[in-house]
Amino acid sequence: xxxxxxxxxxxxxxxxVDRLSLDVKPGELFGFLGPNGAGKTxxxxxxxxxxxxxSGRIVLAGHDLEREPEKAKAALGFIPDRPFLYEKxxxxxxxxxxxxxxxxxxxxxxxxxxxxxxxxxxxEFRGNLIESFSHGMKQRLVxxxxxxxxxxxxxxxxxxxxxxxxxxxxIKGMFRERCRKGETIFMSTxxxxxAQEMCDxxxxxxxxxxxxxxxxxxxxxxxxxxxxxxxHIFLKLTGGDGFREIERDPV
Amino acid sequence: xxxxxxxxxxxxxxxxxxFALRNRRRAADRVDFLRAALFGxxxxxxSLGIFAGFYRVLVxxxxxxxxxxxxxxxxxxxxxxxxxxxxxxSNVVTAYSTxxxxxxxxxxxxxxVPLPALYGAxxxxxxxxxxxxxxxxxxxxxxxxxxxxxxxxxxxLAVALILAPLLIIPAALGTMITTALISVFSAxxxxxxxxxxxxxxxxxLVLLIRTQQPERLLNPSSIYDIGEFFSAFHAPAxxxxxxxxxxDLLAAGRQAEPFPWFLLFLLxxxxxxxxxxxxxxxxxxxxxxxxxxxxxxxxRFTTSPLVDRLLELAARPFELRFRSxxxxxxxxxxxxxxxxxxxxxxLALVVVYLYNFSVLPSNFTFATFxxxxxxxxxxxxxxxxxLSAVAVRFVFTAVSIEGRAFWIIRSSPLxxxxxxxxxxxxxxxxxxxxxxxxxxxxxxxxxxxxFMTVLASVxxxxxxxxxxxxxxxxxxxxxxxxxxxxxxxxxxxxxxxYMIVTTSFIAVVLFLEALPVYFYLSAQYxxxxxxxxxxxxxxxxxxxxxxxxxxxxxxLRWGQRRLAALEI
Numbered sequence: 045x046x047x048x049x050x051x052x053x054x055x056x057x058x059x060x061v062d063r064l065s066l067d068v069k070p071g072e073l074f075g076f077l078g079p080n081g082a083g084k085t086x087x088x089x090x091x092x093x094x095x096x097x098x099s100g101r102i103v104l105a106g107h108d109l110e111r112e113p114e115k116a117k118a119a120l121g122f123i124p125d126r127p128f129l130y131e132k133x134x135x136x137x138x139x140x141x142x143x144x145x146x147x148x149x150x151x152x153x154x155x156x157x158x159x160x161x162x163x164x165x166x167x168e169f170r171g172n173l174i175e176s177f178s179h180g181m182k183q184r185l186v187x188x189x190x191x192x193x194x195x196x197x198x199x200x201x202x203x204x205x206x207x208x209x210x211x212x213x214x215i216k217g218m219f220r221e222r223c224r225k226g227e228t229i230f231m232s233t234x235x236x237x238x239a240q241e242m243c244d245x246x247x248x249x250x251x252x253x254x255x256x257x258x259x260x261x262x263x264x265x266x267x268x269x270x271x272x273x274x275x276h277i278f279l280k281l282t283g284g285d286g287f288r289e290i291e292r293d294p295v
Numbered sequence: 296x297x298x299x300x301x302x303x304x305x306x307x308x309x310x311x312x313x314f315a316l317r318n319r320r321r322a323a324d325r326v327d328f329l330r331a332a333l334f335g336x337x338x339x340x341x342s343l344g345i346f347a348g349f350y351r352v353l354v355x356x357x358x359x360x361x362x363x364x365x366x367x368x369x370x371x372x373x374x375x376x377x378x379x380x381x382x383x384x385s386n387v388v389t390a391y392s393t394x395x396x397x398x399x400x401x402x403x404x405x406x407x408v409p410l411p412a413l414y415g416a417x418x419x420x421x422x423x424x425x426x427x428x429x430x431x432x433x434x435x436x437x438x439x440x441x442x443x444x445x446x447x448x449x450x451x452l453a454v455a456l457i458l459a460p461l462l463i464i465p466a467a468l469g470t471m472i473t474t475a476l477i478s479v480f481s482a483x484x485x486x487x488x489x490x491x492x493x494x495x496x497x498x499x500l501v502l503l504i505r506t507q508q509p510e511r512l513l514n515p516s517s518i519y520d521i522g523e524f525f526s527a528f529h530a531p532a533x534x535x536x537x538x539x540x541x542x543d544l545l546a547a548g549r550q551a552e553p554f555p556w557f558l559l560f561l562l563x564x565x566x567x568x569x570x571x572x573x574x575x576x577x578x579x580x581x582x583x584x585x586x587x588x589x590x591x592x593x594x595r596f597t598t599s600p601l602v603d604r605l606l607e608l609a610a611r612p613f614e615l616r617f618r619s620x621x622x623x624x625x626x627x628x629x630x631x632x633x634x635x636x637x638x639x640x641x642l643a644l645v646v647v648y649l650y651n652f653s654v655l656p657s658n659f660t661f662a663t664f665x666x667x668x669x670x671x672x673x674x675x676x677x678x679x680x681x682l683s684a685v686a687v688r689f690v691f692t693a694v695s696i697e698g699r700a701f702w703i704i705r706s707s708p709l710x711x712x713x714x715x716x717x718x719x720x721x722x723x724x725x726x727x728x729x730x731x732x733x734x735x736x737x738x739x740x741x742x743x744x745x746f747m748t749v750l751a752s753v754x755x756x757x758x759x760x761x762x763x764x765x766x767x768x769x770x771x772x773x774x775x776x777x778x779x780x781x782x783x784x785x786x787x788x789x790x791x792x793y794m795i796v797t798t799s800f801i802a803v804v805l806f807l808e809a810l811p812v813y814f815y816l817s818a819q820y821x822x823x824x825x826x827x828x829x830x831x832x833x834x835x836x837x838x839x840x841x842x843x844x845x846x847x848x849x850x851l852r853w854g855q856r857r858l859a860a861l862e863i
Contacts, residue, residue, distance in 0.1 A: 128699035144619025
């Protein structure tokens with residue numbers, strides 16, 4: 045459902061993503077981890093069509109993002125890490141707008157918007173302008189917008205940032221439900237507990253290169269870690285002071 | 296006992312603003328210098344114009360010794376009152392931003408900075424931000440008073456003495472008014488109120504000045520005209536007003552009379568008292584006001600179900616994606632109070648433009664047929680320039696105004712081509728209507744012939760397509776998605792280039808149409824048939840149409856390419 049083929053992105057001399065290749069299957073929840081500056085957001089922005097790769101291919105739901113951008117994007121739902129929205133629209137109007145640019149119209153859309161506002165628990169705020177929303181409310185509204193056209197692929201950058209425990213739980217439930225329905229989710233996160241709990245497979249990126257890929261068991265084997273905790277595996281694989289610290293003091 | 300705060304703390308709080316200013320100067324490139332030189336040149340020209348106007352009036356008044364002193368005093372009083380009012384209004388608006396909504400306030404408000412130090416620093420920032428422009432444009436006025444004064448240096452000394460309190464008093468009062476408003480209403484309500492009242496104030500001021508026909512002062516036929524002109528603005532001078540004290544001090548300085556030192560003492564003590572009172576008020580109300588400024592209440596004045604319903608009905612016939620973008624743009628526009636102020640100003644600009652034609656000398660209609668039609672032709676260029684000025688604010692900004700929410704468009708299946716064409720068709724109708732009002736009404740006042748009226752109307756129709764096409768295209772070539780105020784987009788390098796390009800474009804259109812106008816006027820003069828001029832006119836209009844097609848298609852294509860390559 046998601047294919048990244050030898051994907052690279054260079055900023056001048058700096059290599060942000062280096063020949064990254066990945067294949068994510070339908071219905072899979074894929075976790076994409078890495079330390080700050082490893083190339084996660086750059087990869088995600090390329091998948092959303094916000095950045096152009098220097099080389100390589102991105103195929104979403106069978107459509108090449110470079111050759112068939114409209115078809116690929118029609119299959120994509122994108123949730124960025126920071127929810128910049130049209131502040132002067134109400135929640136309801138924003139969802140109507142998003143439905144419109146995805147070519148959706150009529151009574152079904154109105155019903156769908158009600159369902160989504162119920163789902164993200166924003167129904168009572170539907171008429172309020174977005175400028176009056178908190179960060180968490182905006183994040184939930186972006187989620188609703190990304191679901192509106194029933195995308196086959198959902199690309200999510202740091203979904204849990206700024207969410208309260210109730211919001212986090214809500215989103216976990218939504219993601220599970222969507223994967224159960226066959227939707228593919230590609231999620232970048234720093235919240236390792238969430239990744240360990242939710243993801244079918246995890247990829248770890250470091251300095252633009254994929255250094256580990258697989259299920260939790262496979263990652264544990266790759267890292268030769270005796271502790272089945274993603275935090276330990278992640279720090280061991282990505283190295284640095286953090287790992288040396290927990291080696292000295294595992295508690 | 297240790298003082299609660301020290302002046303050094305105020306300076307320390309101001310250092311980020313000073314560093315930002317220094318760093319911006321260091322980071323300036325050649326284009327920035329070019330822009331600064333251009334704006335500096337325009338400011339200088341404008342200042343010279345102000346100086347020339349006041350100088351001429353004051354020299355003229357000087358010829359009538361019995362009227363000189365009272366009239367000069369009246370003009371000085373008007374200038375002082377005007378400056379004081381503008382400064383007060385400007386400070387009220389600026390204080391809202393510097394004291395309550397600036398992004399760096401969260402850091403300052405959460406740190407152990409003593410409130411008087413914070414108040415002092417923000418008052419200084421408010422004063423500089425709101426007063427520098429008034430100061431720049433008041434300089435040529437005072438210079439004109441000085442050079443026509445029997446005691447120029449004494450007058451300039453008086454200006455130097457009154458300047459500090461005359462800036463501090465409105466800054467402190469403005470801050471106090473804003474703080475009082477925020478303690479009663481929410482920050483958003485205050486913003487909406489300030490935007491509306493501020494815009495109306497500017498519009499009324501522009502209209503009042505224009506309808507008093509200041510050009511009469513440059514060619515005064517009667518001394519009474521001057522008195523009449525200034526009395527139109529003259530508020531009753533109360534002996535309790537700081538502007539009255541300033542006027543008396545300036546008048547004494549100008550006439551080389553002994554200084555009324557008591558008035559100077561009053562000015563400085565009032566300034567000091569205003570700052571102390573402001574500080575007390577801040578102690579009592581600032582924390583609560585700042586907290587209220589964080590609250591996000593639903594907008595009251597900016598949303599109207601009736602307007603929304605009308606917009607939705609009006610947009611219904613359009614294709615779904617275009618309709619979605621159109622409704623989003625219109626609703627966002629109408630709900631943004633900063634846009635309203637620009638609309639009010641636009642309205643004032645149109646009224647002043649047309650009023651200028653309506654007050655042409657009464658014997659103008661008896662001027663030659665040739666002159667009337669030549670003016671009508673040149674008016675085409677002027678109307679085109681006005682349209683460009685409107686477009687740089689409303690059309691050039693159309694892409695950038697998506698702001699940081701542009702990711703929604705880029706990650707959606709909507710193509711950039713459709714997006715840009717949607718922006719084009721949204722911006723075109725209002726500009727077309729405006730262009731026709733400007734040309735048809737001004738040609739009516741000019742008494743232009745039917746031929747010239749039709750030619751101007753059709754030409755400006757074509758020109759609108761070009762201006763909008765170049766506007767949307769260049770807006771996409773030079774997008775600025777991070778901005779605090781929409782006017783920053785129009786004032787950017789891209790906006791400046793847009794004005795240069797559209798001005799050149801209008802010049803080319805005028806050049807293409809000069810020939811048919813020449814043939815027409817010659818034929819009319821000689822009494823020849825109009826066959827030949829009509830043929831040349833048709834060919835010329837065809838060339839103008841072709842030029843405009845290119846001015847729409849090429850910039851949109853280049854803008855699309857630039858946006859596609861843009862990394863957000």
